Amino acid sequence: MKKLLLWLVMVVVMLAVLLGGAGYAMYAMTGDDKLPTQHPTLGDTKLEPIGYDWSVPVLGNVLNRTFEQPSTLTVQKLGEMTEAAPELVLPDWAQRTTLTLKDSAGSVVVQGDAAAFAMYAYPKNGSYELTLTAYRNTADPGDATGWYRYCASYTMNIQPKAVLSSERVSQGGVAALVITGILDGSEPTVETDLGDVWFRPVTGGYMGYIPVTYNAEGGPHTLTVTCGSLTQELTLNVMQSEAKTVDVAAEADIPGAATEYKNAIWPLYTQGSSEKLWQGNFASPVPSAILADYGARLRTDGTITGRATGINYNAAAGTVVTAPQAGTVVYAGTLALTGGTVVIDHGCGVKSYLFGLDAVKVQRGQSLARGEELGTTSEEHTLIWELRIGSKSVDPAAALTGSSGLLYRETM
Template structure:
């Protein structure tokens, strides 16, 4: 019995020696190389840590190695930014980040990495950014857990710049206006072309100017105001040649006042956020019978011009949303039949007229290509794309040639 106990003691001692040796070996091999190496960048410059606190697992959750350096007041100099606002880019190891930006007047803004990149610089001068980037996991960690701290100073010296996506535009198109730089107010644009909504971007603002089918050809003056900034721009509108289409006579079914009460208030309301992304898509897979701007003739008399696309849809064809947005009208009107209006933000809306059934619901958040109803034979299916009250040609938006797709990543 004593021999057995002695043998067991020897085995336990040997196992302990092996485990201890293994732990010692792993501990000796664990070092700063096991800490995250990929740098946090700001304004395309790698930031240098000025403090950290890391724990590296060596043997499960039983043995770990600790690296620590208290934060200090060293400020990394990043230089002067004159063209674009610096962007914070976090590597994959970061699970969470805390950001503080201090303006020249001493006011401090605090947020996370995503909101940091939409921070609005209200004045030129010297700024400071403090970033604390964490790597933390809820599960038992298999790699280093902790944080790096960074502190950097930089100077903003950005004059306002105004860019049009094009200074010449055909009737039916959309021109984007991109405003960047240090701005001390919110922009507004006076123009006879239509109401322009602006959305905030990382570097400033983006607005969309509608050039409707009957906009007067020639030069148009755009008067831009943003705080103390005033700027006159010139946009040249070119005439578009439209074909003439003969359409059957229409019976007057009434409903004009109902239509005005339902549709016209939508022209002046829209979310400031951009809800669309990329190309618009056709609401129907059928052929287009009447294109935007086509001159319409009925009984030999001109009855107007097309403000949208008319599709030759078969009965019961599923009709879909041209882009993502919020349904702001889903109803049946005497004049236009089943009617669905989708707000894509920034004043941009899709109007779908002539549905037999409406399946979309008012207030619904909808994605591009989602069903909104079915086509019928009592009404033509018409797709209008409007900015405010001004109609524009949907086809460039579906082909990716519209100002609505200008610098979409901004």
């Protein structure tokens, strides 16, 4: 019996030695190559860590090896930044961040995380110091957990400038105009023959939308941008689009209808919110086929009577009509010329005009989400969806596909 117990003890000891030796070997073989190797970038420069503390699994959650370096006082010098909002890009492993940004006087101007930094608008040029800690707290037992700390200084030297989303736009299109580097709060103006430009504030500047309507003259158009100390000329080239001819029925001549329409609708061209209310692609107001595309030549009894300033739909009476995008109803009623009419302000001068409804189920001042019901189509009128910036119509089809300048840099 004693020999058996002794033998069992020896087996246990040998197993312990073997397991201990294997554990020690695995511990020794677990190196800092298990730590994340990607680091954040600010502007075009990779940030270098000044300290870290990581725990690397050796045997699941039973045994870990720690790698640490106390944070030093090193400040990485990044030089000069000329962009109004230098982008901080985090590595994929970073699950959480803490961040502090100080100005040249040592005052804290941002205290929070990377998201708060992305929203910060620099009020003046000068030197700044950024301290960032990026954490990974993963539930995966095979991944290292811990943090890296970074500290960097840089000088903001923002100069105002204006850029177009595209230098070439087809008739019916929209070009976005972005003005950056505006630190004194000046508001921009644009001289152009293409139409009025509404601006909204974005980080470090403004964004506006230039309408290129169906009959805008082809070729180069000069834009003169003025904002504070900035005076800059840009050239937007307008490309002519092919227009189809579509036969349509003659409209009834109703006395006073044109004047009623003008009094109700035209004042809306210069009114509205400067806040951007839409997000993402626009949606067709009905699932019906298209009778006439934007810009099509409309022919009645062999004579061209005009151009389509919106999309004309071949919608059966009683079809539900929905909001193409979020916005506020600024007109809801019935006009002799266009039947049931709903106008939605999407902000920044952009409005949807929907004509040809029967029953109108919304009212002025109502806030709408994309896809909310506006009413139904009628037998008497063709359903028409116009998309306008100020008084100038643009092609709704580009807004449906996401190719419009209205979707340029959506996050700004």
